[in-house]
Amino acid sequence: MHDVTRRNCFDVAAARARCLQYRQRILDISQQVQALHIGSAYSCTEMVDTIYHGLMRRNPDGTSPDTFLMSKGHGCMILYVILEDLGVLGRKDLDLYCKPNGRLGCHPDFGNPGIEASTGALGHGLSMAVGMALAERGRKTGGVIYTVLSDGEVQEGSTWEAVLMASSLGLTNLIAFVDNNDFQSLGRTSETHPTFYPLVEKFQAFGWECAEVDGHAAAAVFAAVSGREGGRPFMLVGKTTKGKGISYMENVPIWHYRSPSPQEYEQGKRELEAASARAAP
Amino acid sequence: MRNTFSEALYKAATSNPDIYIVVADISPAGSMAKFRDQYPDRFINVGVAEQSMIGICAGLALKGCQPFAYTIATFSLYRPFEMVRDDLCYQNLPVTVVGMGAGVIYSTLGGTHHTQEDIAIAGALPNMQIIAPCDPAECTEATAYCATQKNGPVYLRLGKAGEPNFTDKAVDPWAFGKLRYIKRGIDVCILSYGVIMAKAMQLAARFEAKGQSVSVVSCHTLKPLDGDGIRDALQRHRHVIVIEEHAPQGGLAPRTKQIAWDMQARCRLDTFTLQDAFIHNYGSHDDLLAAHGLEVGAIAERVGA
Numbered sequence: 001m002h003d004v005t006r007r008n009c010f011d012v013a014a015a016r017a018r019c020l021q022y023r024q025r026i027l028d029i030s031q032q033v034q035a036l037h038i039g040s041a042y043s044c045t046e047m048v049d050t051i052y053h054g055l056m057r058r059n060p061d062g063t064s065p066d067t068f069l070m071s072k073g074h075g076c077m078i079l080y081v082i083l084e085d086l087g088v089l090g091r092k093d094l095d096l097y098c099k100p101n102g103r104l105g106c107h108p109d110f111g112n113p114g115i116e117a118s119t120g121a122l123g124h125g126l127s128m129a130v131g132m133a134l135a136e137r138g139r140k141t142g143g144v145i146y147t148v149l150s151d152g153e154v155q156e157g158s159t160w161e162a163v164l165m166a167s168s169l170g171l172t173n174l175i176a177f178v179d180n181n182d183f184q185s186l187g188r189t190s191e192t193h194p195t196f197y198p199l200v201e202k203f204q205a206f207g208w209e210c211a212e213v214d215g216h217a218a219a220a221v222f223a224a225v226s227g228r229e230g231g232r233p234f235m236l237v238g239k240t241t242k243g244k245g246i247s248y249m250e251n252v253p254i255w256h257y258r259s260p261s262p263q264e265y266e267q268g269k270r271e272l273e274a275a276s277a278r279a280a281p
Numbered sequence: 282m283r284n285t286f287s288e289a290l291y292k293a294a295t296s297n298p299d300i301y302i303v304v305a306d307i308s309p310a311g312s313m314a315k316f317r318d319q320y321p322d323r324f325i326n327v328g329v330a331e332q333s334m335i336g337i338c339a340g341l342a343l344k345g346c347q348p349f350a351y352t353i354a355t356f357s358l359y360r361p362f363e364m365v366r367d368d369l370c371y372q373n374l375p376v377t378v379v380g381m382g383a384g385v386i387y388s389t390l391g392g393t394h395h396t397q398e399d400i401a402i403a404g405a406l407p408n409m410q411i412i413a414p415c416d417p418a419e420c421t422e423a424t425a426y427c428a429t430q431k432n433g434p435v436y437l438r439l440g441k442a443g444e445p446n447f448t449d450k451a452v453d454p455w456a457f458g459k460l461r462y463i464k465r466g467i468d469v470c471i472l473s474y475g476v477i478m479a480k481a482m483q484l485a486a487r488f489e490a491k492g493q494s495v496s497v498v499s500c501h502t503l504k505p506l507d508g509d510g511i512r513d514a515l516q517r518h519r520h521v522i523v524i525e526e527h528a529p530q531g532g533l534a535p536r537t538k539q540i541a542w543d544m545q546a547r548c549r550l551d552t553f554t555l556q557d558a559f560i561h562n563y564g565s566h567d568d569l570l571a572a573h574g575l576e577v578g579a580i581a582e583r584v585g586a
Contacts, residue, residue, distance in 0.1 A: 110343070110372045117343055118372050121363060127333040128368060131340020131348075138298070138322055138346070158364070161333035169325070 010054040010222040013279070018053065018085070019045050019218070020276045023245045025081045025094075027268050030259040033098045036106065039243035039255035041077035043215075044148055044179040047238050048078045050221045051146045052086070055175075062086075065143045067132055069117050071125020072150035072179060073107040074257075079114075080104055088114035123156025125149060126176060130166050133174040133233075148177045152184045154199070160206075166233040167207030174233040175225060179215060181242035183253060203235045215240035246271055282440040282476070283381055285417035286424050287312035290349060293428035294320055300428060301341050303327060305334045305352040307381070335361040338376045339368035347375060347428060353387070354380025354396035358403060358436060369434040370406045376434050377427040378403075383413070383438040384475060384526035385555065388569040392559040396438075401531020403436040404504050411503040412457070413438035415478035416446045419501055422455035430457075438503075440476035447478050448499065458502045460510030466494035469586075470518035472511070472533060474500045477526040477570070483577045484522070487586040500533055511537055515546040522584055523552040526570065530557065551584050 022045055030036055048068075056066040070079050080097070083089040089104070089112075096102025103112055107120030117128050129147040136143035153159055166174050180199065182189050189196050200210045209231070211224040215238020228234045242256070243249030246268040260268055291312040294300040302316060303325045317324040327334045331352060338348040350357055357380050358365060369376050380399060387394040403409050412427070412435060414420040420439060427435050448455070452462040460472075469488050473481040478499065485495040498514060500506070515521055515537075523534045534552035541550050555573045562572040570576065580586075 117339075118367065121367050123332070124336055124339075124364060124368055127336020127364070128340035128343065130333070131337035131342075132344050133340070134301075134325065134337065135341045135344030135346050138301075139344075158332035158336065161327065161330035162336065165327055165330065165333050165337065 010050070010219060012219045015046070015049055015053065015218040016279050017276070019049050020245075020272055020279065022049065022078060022081045022085070024269070024272050025084075026077045027246070027260070027265060027272065029077065029094060029097055031262070031265055032095070033259055035257050035259055036077055036098070037074040037257050038077065038259070039249050039252075040072065040075040040150070042244045042246070042249065043181045043240045043242045044072070044075050044177070044238070045078050045244065046216045046218045047148060047177050047179065047221055048082060050218050051148075051177075052082050054218070054222045055146065055225055065141060067116050067143060067145050069125055069129050069132065069145065069147040070108055070119055071129070071147045072122070072153055073119030073125075075148065075150070075179065076106070076108045079108060083114040086114075122150065122153040123158040125153075126159050126162035126166070129174060129176065130162050130169070130171060133166070133171045134169065136173055137171065142173075144173045144175060146175050146177070148179055151178055151180045151182065151189060151196075151199075154178060155193070155196070163203065163206045163208065171233045172230055176233070176235050178235065178237045179240050180237050181240040183242040183251065183256070185253065185256065187253070199237050203237075208233050208235045210235045210237065212237040212239065214238070216244055245275070282414070282417050282420045282444050283442055284311035285420045286379065286439055287316065289421045289424035290428065291316045291319075293425060294323065297347065297428065298323075299346040301325060301338075301346055301348040303334050303338050303348055303350050305329060305331045305356060307352050331356050331360040332364050335364035335376075335378070336368055339364070339372065339374055342374035342376050343372070349377045349379055349427070351379040352381065353394065354383035354399055354438065355394060357381070358396070358399050362402070365434070366406055370408045373408045373433040375431045377437050378434065379437045379439060381439050382441045384477070385569045385573070386441050386476065386566050388566045389563045391561075391563070397555050398528045398531070399436070399438060400503050400527050400533070404531055408433040409504060410435045411438065412436070412501055413475040413503060414501050415474055415476065415499045416444055416448055418446045418448050419455055419499065423501065426457050438475060444476050445479070447482055451499075455501070458505055458507060460507045460514065461499040461501060463497045463499055464495065466496045468493040468495065468518065469520045469522065470496040470498060470514045471522045471524060472498050472500050472514065472537060473524045474503065474533065475526055477524055477575065480575065480577050480580070481524050484524070484580055484584070484586055487577070487581050491586065503533065506536055508540060511540045512544050515541050515544065515548055515550070518548055520549045520584070523550075524575070524580065525554050526575065527554055528557055529554045553580050
């Protein structure tokens with residue numbers, strides 16, 4: 001087996017501080033570009049943070065035997081700032097985000113440091129995660145594959161093909177998250193597609209072990225995943241708020257893909273700083 | 282051809298534990314059953330779910346494996362097209378997409394099972410390689426290439442069953458990316474690929490009966506196409522004929538014309554392709570090809586053989 005460590009407890013206060021810092025960094029980057037998927041990144045900030053800082057195991061050299069694949073590629077700003085924090089991407093990479101000489105765009109590209117697959121078109125990630133999990137199982141590496149899907153992505157037929165295959169293949173090393181913010185371009189999913197719900201029961205019917213928690217409650221996310229039975233692929237449905245963390249962005253669809261104006265930036269910054277002050281011990 | 286593919290893949294998988302085959306509910310024939318029985322962990326049947334077939338292959342390849350996706354050509358390339366484009370070509374992964382029964386081989390199954398435009402479609406994708414062997418022997422060579430290459434994705438266009446070998450006494454050995462002279466002559470040159478090579482051989486025999494010396498060339502690698510080889514053929518022969526089981530757009534015929542124009546070739550050049558049409562005809566493969574105009578007698582009349 002690998003000489004890896006996995007944290008059995010999860011420092012919630014540290015996670016909260018990190019997530020505020022990540023939101024601030026993304027807000028700063030938003031001022032360099034005309035547009036970015038800020039609301040989508042804020043929606044899954046705690047889940048991706050928990051995966052990287054709580055769930056993925058670390059080798060002594062900092063690498064991981066586990067893999068994270070961002071299926072909802074448009075949420076990649078949170079992935080970029082975490083990879084920057086981990087030293088996998090450089091500050092310069094983020095400074096050149098969406099710039100002519102940069103290498104990071106609005107969707108993750110395979111080949112860039114820390115990016116395990118090119119995503120952006122929805123409904124591709126889960127099948128690739130199934131293939132990765134198969135490869136790890138075939139080689140008996142013990143590697144676990146983590147992936148985050150958007151809820152809109154769950155409408156893709158290809159996602160259900162992969163859901164069916166993962167459980168049929170008995171892939172116990174596959175852990176997926178749904179960022180269930182209930183928002184799509186044309187409104188609330190619960191209004192446009194009422195039969196989209198219930199979600200958890202659908203995955204359970206397809207043979208997955210499932211849990212549904214507040215996707216912004218890092219401790220609950222960590223506990224649900226680390227406390228899983230583990231005999232089947234695991235799906236965590238995280239109830240989330242699109243644009244979480246900045247009041248005027250929350251549940252407002254235009255923040256799917258827009259950069260704040262300088263005034264909006266200042267207000268957002270003040271809100272994040274106030275939250276940081278409240279969170280300080 | 283599908284049996285020789287299965288046998289070649291089985292052999293490759295025996296020595297390479299990274300070879301996987303991901304099939305979409307296609308019944309295992311010949312050595313495919315052997316593969317399934319011997320290596321059940323590397324024989325994945327996704328069911329009727331071709332999008333995940335390609336995505337799973339991509340995931341395997343992202344972890345360093347050498348996967349093959351396998352089903353009838355329309356379903357391996359058209360149905361999961363965006364997965365082929367994004368997951369395989371954009372990420373440039375060494376996955377082989379096997380298109381079985383390409384062209385109009387499934388002559389009684391109707392247009393839903395015909396693959397008339399696959400070279401044009403696959404050929405438009407950056408990083409994609411395309412190989413279409415003309416007989417079982419070439420299929421074995423092509424499969425061995427696909428099982429070891431790390432250049433990127435391959436679309437392997439196959440026939441079905443019962444094809445004869447044309448290349449047993451070929452002048453050239455099979456080499457990826459190179460035209461292969463099956464026979465070498467000086468007057469006429471017939472360029473073809475895939476199972477319709479049978480008609481190229483019959484046409485050559487007609488020319489030869491009239492005392493002409495004929496080259497027959499297997500253009501098995503459609504992408505990257507051997508441009509130097511085509512130029513050489515256009516230069517050395519006074520009459521070049523392309524026969525392909527593919528739509529008039531985006532296949533060997535327009536590529537050859539383009540090269541001929543660019544080099545200001547002086548030879549006569551005739552091309553014979555499928556029509557740009559869905560033809561409702563439910564006879565044999567030959568009947569359907571004839572309905573498209575691909576019949577040796579008709580071609581011979583046009584080219585003076």
